[in-house]
Amino acid sequence: MEITGWITLAAVLVALGIGVSSLIQTNKLKKAEKRERLLNEIIEWAVDVTKWRPKEIFKEMMNVSDTLKLQRLLYSHIIQIMENFIETRGRNKYISDIAIKFDKNLGEAVDNLIDVLESKIELLDEWKSIIANATTKGEDANDEQYFQKAEEHENLIEKLALKVIEEATKIKTRDIS
Numbered sequence: 001m002e003i004t005g006w007i008t009l010a011a012v013l014v015a016l017g018i019g020v021s022s023l024i025q026t027n028k029l030k031k032a033e034k035r036e037r038l039l040n041e042i043i044e045w046a047v048d049v050t051k052w053r054p055k056e057i058f059k060e061m062m063n064v065s066d067t068l069k070l071q072r073l074l075y076s077h078i079i080q081i082m083e084n085f086i087e088t089r090g091r092n093k094y095i096s097d098i099a100i101k102f103d104k105n106l107g108e109a110v111d112n113l114i115d116v117l118e119s120k121i122e123l124l125d126e127w128k129s130i131i132a133n134a135t136t137k138g139e140d141a142n143d144e145q146y147f148q149k150a151e152e153h154e155n156l157i158e159k160l161a162l163k164v165i166e167e168a169t170k171i172k173t174r175d176i177s
Helices: 003-051 055-061 067-087 089-102 104-137 144-176
Strands: none
Touching (some): 067 089
16 A cells, blocks of 8 residues: 555544544533533422422411301312322332432432421321311311421422532532532
């Protein structure tokens, strides 16, 4: 083979090497972008589950003095809160499935938060039944303990959501390094 042939072959091999290298780099970049997007989805989900704050609802109820009217108002708000949490179930499953693929700690943090969200739904359902039964009988629901339990759930949801965000942030920070 003549020198021009060797030069042409070398040029083709260099171009091929650059092309393969470029493809590998593009694939790495796409994978990193996908990881970033998924981690952002997890963080967004954790923030979203803390947005529904019943404190504003309870302020509205402070001006109602009639027990039965108050119970009916509370009943309707409990249904709204339950629906909010129930609507997140599909998203919860999706987030759980992707979180465990990143990191065991992130997966556990997500699952712990989901468990508390499900517990919150159960509490609200029970509370709703207590109020419905009392209202039907024209009685006071005597449900102060549920207010306290609901507040405990809210605090725990906030704490666990922060843990999810921290774990996702650790992964993002590790990916940057």
